[in-house]
Amino acid sequence: MSTDTQTPVRTPDRRAAARYRDLLASERGSAALYRGLADAAAGERREILLELAAVEERHARHWADKLAALGERIPEPGRPGLRTRALGWLARRFSLDAVLPLVERAEHADAGLYEGDPDAAPEMAVDERSHARVLTQLRSPSAMADEGARGILRRERWHRSDRSGALRAAVFGVNDGLVSNTALVMGFAGSGATGGTILFAGLAGLLAGAFSMAAGEYISMRGQREAYEREIDLEAAELRDDPEAEAEELALIYRAKGLDAEEAERVAATIMKDREAALDTMAREELGLDPDELGSPWSAALSSLVSFALGAVVVVLPYFFGAGAGALVAAVLLAAGALFTVGAVLGALNGRAPLRSGARQLLVGALAAAAVFAIGHGLGTGAH
DSSP, rough: OOOOOOOOOOOOHHHHHHHHHHHHHHHHHHHHHHHHHHOOOOOOHHHHHHHHHHHHHHHHHHHHHHHHHOOOOOOOOOOOOOHHHHHHHHHHHHHHHHHHHHHHHHHTTTTTTTTOOSSSSSHHHHHHHHHHHHHHHHSSSHHHHHHHHHHHHHHHHHHOOOSSSSHHHHHHHHHHHHHHHHHHHHOOOOOOOHHHHHHHHHHHHHHHHHHHHHHHHHHHHHHHHHHHHHHHHHHHHHHHHHHHHHHHHHHHHHHHHHHOHHHHHHHHHHHHHHHHHHHHHHHHSOOOOTTTTTHHHHHHHHHHOOOOOHHHHHTTTHHHOOOOHHHHHHHHHHHHHHHHHHHHHHHHHSSSSSSHHHHHHHHHHHHHHHHHHHHHHHHHHOOO
């Protein structure tokens, strides 16, 4: 009689086992990375990195237990991967701050790894989302100050007035309307079309582009806002279902900011007493979101529509009052002045030299208009 009475492993179990092994290896690799970075750190930063490593090791044990439940052999931990060894060496050779942005980006990419995963423990999704924020706060004060100073020079004036996304939509709307409609009008002018035809084409381009831009901006901003609202709703659910884990997470973030463990826990406990304050704080500290400033889709859409129309009407204006060479010359001069002005404004908003940015914008717009004018001229000559 045969003694082989084992039931073959089902395909779904084999697939699950393969997935668990991959996740086990990934969590072990993350734990090894954090321990390697901890070797390049000292004091509170070292302790936080070791705590992050312990969290990843806890995740690894979860997947090892899942493998064991399927009757699978649990692989022995191997040597850390090349990336882990390289990042650890760079941190020791140069500084921890040199590699933290790289690790932070990877954590942001993996933040949703366990969202909706029925095989993951409930707290695992929370842990993964918080790691990137903790790493951001771990950067040294000098590195954060340097980055902040550069950011202020590049962005402060822009963001100060762009709370709803309207300024961004307005500036780029003017630019898009100006460049696209200038090229369109120049194409018709090059073809030898009459003044009335050029005027009609310019107005058609203005209307089509303005409403298209408004619709696109609304959809984009609406989707962004809904994504942000979903993140905040998830955070609210976590605060309701597991407030202890959220308090630990908040304390860890404050420790990364520089508070000692006792003070961080005290501040976190105080905040967690007020559910609304806790949600607002977690949204800002963990998600990097301001719940009061998620952006207005209608404001952005209206701003985009009006600004595109303002940019597009510039080159059309001369054809309201005349035709022929005089209208063409006036259109070219108006478009050139507007291109330079818009480029200079964009440069100023981005902290760059306005004259250089204006000249670059003028050159790019002129090349586009000249190319379309030449194409229109060729097609018009061929048609005649």
